[in-house]
Amino acid sequence: MKQAKVYFQDTLAGILTEDENGYTFVYSETYIADNGMPISLTMPLQAKPFTSDNMFPYFDGLIPEGWLLNIAQANWKINPRDRMSLLLACCKDCIGAVSIVDISDQQND
Secondary structure (H helix, E strand, C coil): CEEEEEEECCEEEEEEEEECCEEEEEECHHHHHCCCCCCECCECCCCCCEEECCCCHHHHCCCCCHHHHHHHHHHHCCCCCCHHHHHHHHCCCCCCCEEEEEHHHHCCC
16 A cells, blocks of 8 residues: 655645555545645545545646656656556655655654
């Protein structure tokens, strides 16, 4: 199982999980209570988890393409079909308001 913290403008928005059943994204209760912004129009604020067999299109769109993807795959030896690993490796400091941080990188939080 792979998990990531999803931040919106440096505020924890929720948790993205990949397991044997697919993908799940759930907003943080605190983020919902503070009336945070939805990370995507396709993922409005709600307490109910979002689930999918495939990587959510919003998150998949954060993964770089072209030469930058080639560099990431070569440096980290990541299979191009392993979208969660690519997301974790490449999207900690991506363009825009959202960043993805591997939970295993933050064990002391």
